[in-house]
Amino acid sequence: MSTDRDDRDLWEEPTDGPRAVKLLQGYVWHPKDQDLELDVALTGEVAPRIHLLVDEMPRAPFTFFDDGTPSDSQVIYQLTLFAKVEPGEDPGKLLVEVAPAVEARLEATPKSVGWQLMEDLRDIG
Numbered sequence: 445m446s447t448d449r450d451d452r453d454l455w456e457e458p459t460d461g462p463r464a465v466k467l468l469q470g471y472v473w474h475p476k477d478q479d480l481e482l483d484v485a486l487t488g489e490v491a492p493r494i495h496l497l498v499d500e501m502p503r504a505p506f507t508f509f510d511d512g513t514p515s516d517s518q519v520i521y522q523l524t525l526f527a528k529v530e531p532g533e534d535p536g537k538l539l540v541e542v543a544p545a546v547e548a549r550l551e552a553t554p555k556s557v558g559w560q561l562m563e564d565l566r567d568i569g
Contacts, residue, residue: 460531464568467539468525468546470561472498473518478556482521485553490545493528494538509558523561526568535565 474480486498499522504515525546527538550559 462528462530464526465529465535466524466526466564466566466568467494467535467542468523468561469564470523470559471501471504471520472523472550472553472557472559473504473515473520474554474557476517476519478519478554480519480554480557482519482553482557486523486549490525490549491542494542495526496546496549497524497526498522518558523559539563539565 472482472486474482483498483500487496490496501520501522504518504520506515508514509518525539525542527535527542529535529538546561550557
Protein backbone atom coordinates (compact mmCIF):
# COMPACT_ATOMS: atom_id res chain seq x y z
CA MET A 445 0.00 0.00 0.00
CA SER A 446 1.48 3.32 -1.07
CA THR A 447 1.35 6.34 1.27
CA ASP A 448 2.69 9.00 -1.09
CA ARG A 449 -0.12 11.36 -0.14
CA ASP A 450 0.53 14.38 2.11
CA ASP A 451 -2.49 14.98 4.35
CA ARG A 452 -0.97 17.72 6.51
CA ASP A 453 -3.18 20.35 4.90
CA LEU A 454 -6.19 18.53 6.39
CA TRP A 455 -5.09 19.16 9.98
CA GLU A 456 -2.76 22.17 9.81
CA GLU A 457 -4.33 25.59 10.04
CA PRO A 458 -3.18 28.28 7.63
CA THR A 459 -0.24 30.31 8.92
CA ASP A 460 -0.81 33.55 7.06
CA GLY A 461 -0.60 35.61 10.25
CA PRO A 462 1.59 35.81 13.34
CA ARG A 463 1.67 32.81 15.65
CA ALA A 464 2.82 32.21 19.22
CA VAL A 465 5.83 29.90 19.54
CA LYS A 466 7.60 28.56 22.63
CA LEU A 467 11.34 29.07 22.38
CA LEU A 468 12.46 27.69 25.76
CA GLN A 469 10.79 25.68 28.48
CA GLY A 470 12.22 24.72 31.83
CA TYR A 471 12.52 25.26 35.55
CA VAL A 472 14.20 27.69 37.88
CA TRP A 473 14.47 27.18 41.66
CA HIS A 474 15.90 28.44 44.94
CA PRO A 475 16.03 27.24 48.56
CA LYS A 476 12.79 27.74 50.50
CA ASP A 477 14.60 29.67 53.23
CA GLN A 478 15.40 32.51 50.79
CA ASP A 479 12.84 35.25 50.30
CA LEU A 480 13.04 35.54 46.51
CA GLU A 481 10.24 36.26 44.07
CA LEU A 482 11.70 34.98 40.83
CA ASP A 483 8.31 35.14 39.15
CA VAL A 484 8.37 38.90 39.67
CA ALA A 485 12.10 39.41 39.10
CA LEU A 486 12.42 37.45 35.84
CA THR A 487 9.05 37.78 34.10
CA GLY A 488 8.77 40.35 31.34
CA GLU A 489 9.63 41.36 27.81
CA VAL A 490 13.09 40.20 26.73
CA ALA A 491 12.93 41.79 23.29
CA PRO A 492 10.12 43.15 21.11
CA ARG A 493 7.55 40.34 20.71
CA ILE A 494 9.52 37.98 22.99
CA HIS A 495 8.39 37.40 26.57
CA LEU A 496 9.63 35.43 29.55
CA LEU A 497 7.01 33.95 31.88
CA VAL A 498 7.95 32.52 35.27
CA ASP A 499 5.24 30.88 37.40
CA GLU A 500 5.67 29.37 40.85
CA MET A 501 4.65 25.72 40.97
CA PRO A 502 2.94 24.06 43.95
CA ARG A 503 5.64 21.34 43.82
CA ALA A 504 8.34 20.07 41.51
CA PRO A 505 7.49 17.43 38.90
CA PHE A 506 10.41 15.38 40.25
CA THR A 507 11.49 14.18 43.71
CA PHE A 508 15.23 14.91 43.66
CA PHE A 509 17.64 17.08 41.71
CA ASP A 510 20.58 15.45 39.89
CA ASP A 511 22.84 16.14 42.88
CA GLY A 512 20.45 14.36 45.30
CA THR A 513 18.91 17.51 46.81
CA PRO A 514 15.26 16.85 47.68
CA SER A 515 13.02 19.01 45.51
CA ASP A 516 10.71 19.74 48.47
CA SER A 517 13.53 21.90 49.94
CA GLN A 518 13.28 24.31 46.99
CA VAL A 519 10.75 26.78 45.57
CA ILE A 520 10.21 25.69 41.96
CA TYR A 521 9.07 27.86 39.07
CA GLN A 522 8.17 26.93 35.52
CA LEU A 523 9.89 29.14 32.95
CA THR A 524 8.62 29.68 29.41
CA LEU A 525 10.13 31.94 26.77
CA PHE A 526 7.72 32.59 23.93
CA ALA A 527 7.59 34.80 20.87
CA LYS A 528 5.07 36.23 18.47
CA VAL A 529 6.48 34.97 15.18
CA GLU A 530 5.64 36.48 11.82
CA PRO A 531 5.07 34.27 8.76
CA GLY A 532 8.39 33.22 7.26
CA GLU A 533 10.31 34.14 10.43
CA ASP A 534 12.54 31.41 11.90
CA PRO A 535 11.87 30.86 15.64
CA GLY A 536 15.26 29.17 16.03
CA LYS A 537 16.99 32.32 14.82
CA LEU A 538 14.97 34.41 17.30
CA LEU A 539 16.11 32.12 20.11
CA VAL A 540 19.77 32.55 19.16
CA GLU A 541 19.30 36.34 19.15
CA VAL A 542 17.64 36.56 22.59
CA ALA A 543 19.49 33.77 24.42
CA PRO A 544 22.17 36.17 25.76
CA ALA A 545 19.48 38.41 27.30
CA VAL A 546 17.81 35.45 29.00
CA GLU A 547 21.18 34.19 30.23
CA ALA A 548 21.99 37.65 31.64
CA ARG A 549 18.73 37.70 33.62
CA LEU A 550 19.42 34.29 35.08
CA GLU A 551 23.07 35.03 35.83
CA ALA A 552 21.99 38.17 37.72
CA THR A 553 20.11 36.05 40.29
CA PRO A 554 21.78 34.96 43.56
CA LYS A 555 24.24 32.03 43.36
CA SER A 556 21.73 29.76 45.12
CA VAL A 557 19.31 29.95 42.17
CA GLY A 558 19.44 27.04 39.78
CA TRP A 559 17.84 26.44 36.43
CA GLN A 560 17.37 23.89 33.69
CA LEU A 561 16.17 25.06 30.27
CA MET A 562 15.45 23.19 27.07
CA GLU A 563 14.86 24.46 23.57
CA ASP A 564 11.19 23.98 22.69
CA LEU A 565 10.35 25.37 19.26
CA ARG A 566 6.65 24.47 19.17
CA ASP A 567 3.58 26.51 18.36
CA ILE A 568 1.39 27.40 21.32
CA GLY A 569 -2.24 26.49 20.97
